[in-house]
Amino acid sequence: MKVGDTHYRSIWYDTAKDAVQIIDQRWLPHDFRITALETLDDFATAIRDMWVRGAPLIGATAAYGIAREMRRDRSDAHLQTACDTLNATRPTAINLGWALGRCQTALKDVAEADRAKVALQLAQDICDEDVEMNRQIGLNGLQIIRDIAARKDGAPVNILTHCNAGWIATVDWGTATSPMYHAANANLPIHVWIDETRPRNQGALTAWELGAHGISHAYITDNAGGHLMQHGHVDLVITGTDRTTRAGDVCNKIGTYLKALAAHDNNVPFYVALPSPTIDWTVSDGLADIPIEARPASEVTHIQGTARNGQISEVRVTPEGTRGENPAFDVTPARLITGLVTERGITSATPEGLTALFPDLSQNGAL
Amino acid sequence: MKVGDTHYRSIWYDTAKDAVQIIDQRWLPHDFRITALETLDDFATAIRDMWVRGAPLIGATAAYGIAREMRRDRSDAHLQTACDTLNATRPTAINLGWALGRCQTALKDVAEADRAKVALQLAQDICDEDVEMNRQIGLNGLQIIRDIAARKDGAPVNILTHCNAGWIATVDWGTATSPMYHAANANLPIHVWIDETRPRNQGALTAWELGAHGISHAYITDNAGGHLMQHGHVDLVITGTDRTTRAGDVCNKIGTYLKALAAHDNNVPFYVALPSPTIDWTVSDGLADIPIEARPASEVTHIQGTARNGQISEVRVTPEGTRGENPAFDVTPARLITGLVTERGITSATPEGLTALFPDLSQNGAL
Numbered sequence: 001m002k003v004g005d006t007h008y009r010s011i012w013y014d015t016a017k018d019a020v021q022i023i024d025q026r027w028l029p030h031d032f033r034i035t036a037l038e039t040l041d042d043f044a045t046a047i048r049d050m051w052v053r054g055a056p057l058i059g060a061t062a063a064y065g066i067a068r069e070m071r072r073d074r075s076d077a078h079l080q081t082a083c084d085t086l087n088a089t090r091p092t093a094i095n096l097g098w099a100l101g102r103c104q105t106a107l108k109d110v111a112e113a114d115r116a117k118v119a120l121q122l123a124q125d126i127c128d129e130d131v132e133m134n135r136q137i138g139l140n141g142l143q144i145i146r147d148i149a150a151r152k153d154g155a156p157v158n159i160l161t162h163c164n165a166g167w168i169a170t171v172d173w174g175t176a177t178s179p180m181y182h183a184a185n186a187n188l189p190i191h192v193w194i195d196e197t198r199p200r201n202q203g204a205l206t207a208w209e210l211g212a213h214g215i216s217h218a219y220i221t222d223n224a225g226g227h228l229m230q231h232g233h234v235d236l237v238i239t240g241t242d243r244t245t246r247a248g249d250v251c252n253k254i255g256t257y258l259k260a261l262a263a264h265d266n267n268v269p270f271y272v273a274l275p276s277p278t279i280d281w282t283v284s285d286g287l288a289d290i291p292i293e294a295r296p297a298s299e300v301t302h303i304q305g306t307a308r309n310g311q312i313s314e315v316r317v318t319p320e321g322t323r324g325e326n327p328a329f330d331v332t333p334a335r336l337i338t339g340l341v342t343e344r345g346i347t348s349a350t351p352e353g354l355t356a357l358f359p360d361l362s363q364n365g366a367l
Numbered sequence: 368m369k370v371g372d373t374h375y376r377s378i379w380y381d382t383a384k385d386a387v388q389i390i391d392q393r394w395l396p397h398d399f400r401i402t403a404l405e406t407l408d409d410f411a412t413a414i415r416d417m418w419v420r421g422a423p424l425i426g427a428t429a430a431y432g433i434a435r436e437m438r439r440d441r442s443d444a445h446l447q448t449a450c451d452t453l454n455a456t457r458p459t460a461i462n463l464g465w466a467l468g469r470c471q472t473a474l475k476d477v478a479e480a481d482r483a484k485v486a487l488q489l490a491q492d493i494c495d496e497d498v499e500m501n502r503q504i505g506l507n508g509l510q511i512i513r514d515i516a517a518r519k520d521g522a523p524v525n526i527l528t529h530c531n532a533g534w535i536a537t538v539d540w541g542t543a544t545s546p547m548y549h550a551a552n553a554n555l556p557i558h559v560w561i562d563e564t565r566p567r568n569q570g571a572l573t574a575w576e577l578g579a580h581g582i583s584h585a586y587i588t589d590n591a592g593g594h595l596m597q598h599g600h601v602d603l604v605i606t607g608t609d610r611t612t613r614a615g616d617v618c619n620k621i622g623t624y625l626k627a628l629a630a631h632d633n634n635v636p637f638y639v640a641l642p643s644p645t646i647d648w649t650v651s652d653g654l655a656d657i658p659i660e661a662r663p664a665s666e667v668t669h670i671q672g673t674a675r676n677g678q679i680s681e682v683r684v685t686p687e688g689t690r691g692e693n694p695a696f697d698v699t700p701a702r703l704i705t706g707l708v709t710e711r712g713i714t715s716a717t718p719e720g721l722t723a724l725f726p727d728l729s730q731n732g733a734l
Contacts, residue, residue, distance in 0.1 A: 029686040193692075196667070198565060198588040201684045208686045219691045221565040221667055222589045223622025227697035230624070230654060255590025257597070261628040287597055300563070300588055303670050305682025315672025315682055317568045319396040319575045324586045325560075330594035 001167045001181065003032060003212060009131070010057050010168045011064065013124065020064045023168060024051050029208035030306045037061075040069050040082055047096070048089040050200070054169020055242040055278055056130050059095030062086045063123035066103045070119040074112040079104065091291040092251060092329045093242035094280040099126055127171045133275035133343035134173035141179025141238065141273055141341045142186065148235050149188050156189040156216065158235045160225050163197040163253035164205035165240025165273065175240040175273040177209060179341070184215050192217040193234060195225060197253060199299040199326060222255050226262035237263045237270045238341070244272070244279045246362065248334030248349030249286030254327055260336040269338040272349070276342055279354065281364045286331040297324030368534045368548070370399060370579060376498070377424050377535045378431065380491065387431045390535060391418050396575035397673045404428075407436050407449055414463070415456040417567070421536020422609040422645055423497050426462030429453045430490035433470040437486040441479040446471065458658040459618060459696045460609035461647040466493055494538045500642035500710035501540035508546025508605065508640055508708045509553065515602050516555050523556040523583065525602045527592050530564040530620035531572040532607025532640065542607040542640040544576060546708070551582050559584040560601060562592060564620060566666040566693060589622050593629035604630050604637045605708070611639070611646045613729065615701030615716030616653025621694055627703040636705040639716070643709055646721065648731045653698040664691030 001008070003023075011022045017036070024035040026049075035051065037043050043065030046052050052061045069082040083100045090096060103122060110118050148157045165176035173181060183190050192210055194217050196203040203219055210217045220228070228234050237259055243251040250256070250272045263270035283289045301324045307313040318324070337349035347353035355362040368375070370390075378389045384403070391402040393416075402418065404410050410432030413419050419428045436449040450467045457463060470489060477485050515524045532543035540548060550557050559577055561584050563570040570586060577584045587595070595601050604626055610618040617623070617639045630637035650656045668691045674680040685691070704716035714720035722729040 196565060196684075198563060198590060204685045204689075207689045211686055211689065217690070219667060219685050219689050221621065221693070223565060223620075223625065223697075224692070224694055226624040226628070227621060227659070227694050230698065253590075254588065254594060257593040258590065258625040258629055261593070261632055262625055265628055292594070300586060303672060303682065303684065305670060305684040306687075307674070307680060307682050313674060313680070313682055315670065315674050315680055317563075317670060317672040318571045318586050319578055320673075322571075322574045322578065322586050323584070325591070326588070327591055327594050330590075331597065 001172060001209070001213065009127065009172050011052065011060055011127065011171060013064065013120065020068060022046065022052050022061070025053060025168060025205070026051050027312065028168070029204045030312045037064070038068065040065060040085055043068070044085050044089050047086065054165065055093035055095040055240070056170040056175070056275060057168070058090060058093055059099035059277060060123065060127050060130060060171050062096055063099045063103055063126045066100070067116065067119035067123045070107070070116040074115040079107060090293060092293045095277050098277045102126070130171040130275060131173060134170050134175055134178045136343040137175055137273050137275065137341055138173055138178030138182040140346055141271070142182040144236065144271060144341070144346070145179055145183045145188055145190065154189065156191040158191050158193065158233055160193040160195065160228065160234045160237045160259065161206060162195040162239045162256050162259055164202040166206050166209040168205060168209065169240065175275065176238040177206070178273065179238060180210070180215060181213065184213060190215065193225065193228060194219050195222050195255070195259070196220065197255065198222055201303065202253070225259050229262050229266040229268050234268050237268060239272055241272050241274045241278055242329060243290055244274055244340070245283045245286045245290070246279065246281045246354055247284045247351050248337060248340065248354060250332045250337060250349070251286055251290045251329050252332065254330050257330040257332045260332040264336045270336060271339050271341050272337055273341040276358055276361055279358070279361070281362055286333070290331060292330070293328040295326045295328045297326050300324035300326045368539060368576070368580065376494065376539050378419065378427055378494065378538060380431065380487065387435060389413065389419050389428070392420060392535060392572070393418050394679060395535070396571045397679045404431070405435065407432060407452055410435070411452050411456050414453065421532065422460035422462040422607070423537040423542070423642060424535070425457060425460055426466035426644060427490065427494050427497060427538050429463055430466045430470055430493045433467070434483065434486035434490045437474070437483040441482040446474060457660060459660045462644050465644045469493070497538040497642060498540060501537050501542055501545045503710040504542055504640050504642065504708055505540055505545030505549040507713055508638070509549040511603065511638060511708070511713070512546055512550045512555055512557065521556065523558040525558050525560065525600055527560040527562065527595070527601045527604045527626065528573060529562040529606045529623050529626055531569040533573050533576045535572060535576065536607065542642065543605040544573070545640065546605060547577070547582060548580065551580060557582065560592065560595060561586050562589050562622070562626070563587065564622065565589055568670065569620070592626050596629050596633040596635050601635050604635060606639055608639050608641045608645055609696060610657050611641055611707070612650045612653045612657070613646065613648050613721055614651045614718050615704060615707065615721060617699045617704060617716070618653055618657045618696050619699065621697050624697040624699045627699040631703045637703060638706050638708050639704055640708040643725055643728055646725070646728065648729055653700070657698060659697070660695040662693045662695045664693050667691035667693045
């Protein structure tokens with residue numbers, strides 16, 4: 001999508017510079033910086049410390065990491081090492097393992113001399129496919145917005161979203177935001193309630209994205225959404241997901257479950273937008289079987305922002321020495337989800353629904 | 368309770384200085400400062416801008432405000448003006464109107480010459496009664512903790528609380544925290560999950576309180592509680608309330624409703640601790656009839672804390688110019704509440720339960 005007048009992806013291979021470039025999300029929304037990733041350690045650090053984040057984007061980043069490593073050492077042993085290193089960076093999103101598995105499968109029968117070239121092409125393909133899947137998700141989700149708009153007599157459709165499942169969490173378009181961008185392109189009036197999404201305040205990334213595209217929005221605390229739903233100010237919730245079970249449970253940014261409960265209690269439709277690589281066909285019970293990342297407590301006790309002097313600064317909000325705990329994701333049971341918006345269409349959050357939409361993929365993890 | 372080695376109330380009349388003193392909560396948990404309130408404008412500003420906060424404490428502060436004003440101008444007209452000014456500072460907590468109504472009733476038949484003295488005594492009485500009610504709430508709530516502890520074989524009872532319904536939200540003891548302090552005094556092992564409570568991060572006040580009393584606790588984002596309940600890490604939720612309807616609906620800090628939904632979904636008992644002045648006997652339907660304060664958006668877009676250099680500083684977390692919305696309270700329907708812990712005992716969140724416990728008071732607002 002556009003930043004100013006320039007179209008960007010969140011990650012790309014710059015042919016002229018012969019370098020993998022990322023929008024460095026450590027500094028957003030306060031500063032727009034581009035960083036080149038070169039070594040395996042660069043790629044691992046970028047994923048682990050969230051210079052890039054979002055399930056689809058960390059998959060794409062891992063694929064580029066393998067492509068770069070195959071220039072340095074094309075051996076089977078190093079392929080394994082590189083995959084293991086990258087796979088260990090973050091545990092929850094399935095896209096990381098999916099992209100790395102795809103790299104290993106694609107490269108194992110390729111002659112070493114060709115591996116760098118094939119791996120780079122694969123990373124590009126993964127990116128292009130992500131963009132196209134997200135575009136399709138947007139078109140499918142647009143229909144939900146259209147249907148609600150038809151009942152609202154010109155008033156904006158109020159959409160609540162949690163975290164940033166935006167274009168910078170993917171390669172482009174985003175998952176949860178793609179229907180919003182398509183609605184804006186179609187001149188459908190929408191207003192987006194953006195959950196702050198503590199810790200790390202990733203709602204500010206969504207505010208940055210939507211602001212750049214002129215989409216009406218308001219930033220609210222994670223506490224506010226239930227109240228807004230009770231009073232009829234939310235027509236629809238759309239979130240992303242980091243891992244979806246074959247039964248339709250959704251593991252997404254911590255706090256998603258609370259919004260799903262509130263939506264359920266107030267008869268507000270709750271949709272989750274996902275490209276199919278986010279489905280873990282080997283897992284049925286999300287609560288029991290998806291590993292939940294525990295991130296540093298400092299993300300809870302300290303907050304980054306722009307100080308009065310314009311500097312990007314960090315403040316401690318707790319008393320000195322307060323212990324924090326920071327589970328980064330939670331699982332929303334399928335029973336609370338109105339539907340899953342995928343690149344192939346919208347389906348119920350059920351094993352039957354997902355299998356019917358993806359008969360080819362669902363055999364991967366047949367239990 | 369104690370700060371260091373000194374016992375404090377959150378507000379008091381200092382005879383030697385002839386001044387009303389408050390613990391100035393603008394600076395907590397980062398700095399402990401005491402401020403004197405003198406003029407009507409001081410008292411109104413202290414309540415509106417949250418130098419003092421918490422339903423019981425703002426009631427007590429308003430009573431002291433009337434006492435000070437009656438020294439300056441004892442007329443009926445000024446009594447009315449002072450009450451109107453203070454009552455307009457914050458709309459949601461009923462204790463403010465309750466305390467001011469009590470002042471008006473008590474003073475209306477008192478000779479003007481005696482009004483200052485009577486009003487000061489009334490403010491002191493309101494404070495003393497608050498302390499005693501909260502002490503009793505703690506003893507009643509302690510029994511809930513004891514019962515759970517009896518099933519836990521020595522393991523700590525895990526209690527989740529939202530916002531700060533602590534001793535600095537009251538005159539002393541707190542409402543939700545009073546059972547915790549009593550449990551600590553009784554050497555019952557407890558661990559408290561403290562919701563951050565954005566905006567204003569009032570969980571940091573609770574962390575400051577519990578830390579000072581050596582009670583085990585961890586600071587978590589408002590998003591985390593549902594996940595902790597799903598995994599069995601919460602035995603009990605206790606919150607305060609700013610206004611309770613005669614039907615048992617509870618209006619409390621924004622986000623309370625989401626925790627009540629999660630507790631309900633996971634069979635975790637959800638209790639609300641309240642002194643009887645928090646009950647609005649004139650209101651039955653909390654969602655329809657309790658005014659919800661809309662506070663400044665800057666509380667959402669900006670966050671105060673301690674910077675690296677030790678200064679209390681503020682950072683902006685959103686892109687410049689982002690619009691925020693800041694509803695400060697929400698309503699938890701009675702159906703989600705396990706019980707109400709009052710100074711007279713524990714009752715169901717029902718009209719019958721409340722009326723049976725407070726037959727004398729419930730006639731005040733008979734519909």
